[in-house]
């Protein structure tokens with residue numbers, strides 16, 4: 001992997017110094033955006049090429065040179081490529097799909113706050129990401145400059161949180177909040193920390209994966225001043241866990257940031273048991289606790305990625321058998337009314353004296369409650 005990334009840099013950016021390559025600003029400035037530059041780097045199918053040139057895309061296309069190199073370095077590079085390059089299939093709208101599948105707008109009391117559960121809120125701080133995922137659940141606003149989130153709107157969100165003492169957990173998300181400058185993130189966090197009832201702050205981000213250069217020593221030093229800080233890491237495939245990513249995650253873990261993963265289950269990308277076991281083991285080694293495996297939301301154009309709930313349940317059963325308990329995420333489906341955690345049924349039958357249960361290895365065992373009856 002390391003050599004392939006090196007080779008990619010030599011081939012497409014021969015004049016660029018390592019210092020520039022390792023700078024997150026350089027990476028953002030040199031993202032692959034235009035059809036012709038995408039064509040030079042990626043092996044595109046006819047339907048991908050036509051989608052790239054279409055005006056129908058709801059999300060922009062943008063891929064950091066680093067992440068492009070990771071895609072090239074994976075054995076089946078088309079797998080990861082599919083998640084960031086549009087395809088004509090993206091323009092198909094199925095009857096069960098929606099532009100806002102979680103009806104977040106209905107739960108938004110002020111712009112960019114989603115308050116669906118009493119004690120926690122989602123706070124959308126930017127519409128931008130470093131790299132756009134084609135299955136994005138928030139594609140109604142993400143990457144859309146007309147949706148530009150302003151500092152005045154941050155203030156409105158912060159005031160809302162201040163006025164609602166029941167909010168104990170703020171999920172700073174977007175877009176990707178790590179896209180913002182150090183100063184802006186510091187501004188938001190320090191205001192949130194001044195609110196007495198806010199206990200934990202979570203950052204929801206994919207940037208440690210698509211732009212690990214963003215995790216600088218200075219930024220991590222700043223972050224740790226706002227503890228307890230949690231980070232929810234969007235990660236989908238074991239090939240994403242490169243040396244660069246390992247170093248960045250180690251910095252965050254060393255600074256005491258508690259990290260959990262969020263993986264979207266994607267058909268043909270990561271819906272194989274071996275791929276998920278490999279991913280979860282790699283995450284555990286990076287001190288990231290697998291937190292959620294999400295059923296892909298039925299956002300418009302997501303048909304090519306969606307799996308059935310049964311696929312998720314079968315995979316979770318496999319993970320239970322083959323991983324440390326710490327490595328098994330919750331399987332989550334997010335219908336409009338709110339998240340539901342699904343588990344394969346472990347109660348087979350029940351009688352007066354107890355239960356017939358199925359354990360993690362699939363064996364039936366009897367659990368007695370006769371003395372409690």
Ligand SMILES: *Cc1c(COP(=O)(O)O)cnc(C)c1O
Nearest residue numbers: 114115116117120121122171339
């Ligand atoms: C997912 C989500 C949360 C966080 O849920 P947890 O189960 O605490 O991780 C909070 N608010 C909204 C609107 C969400 O969609």
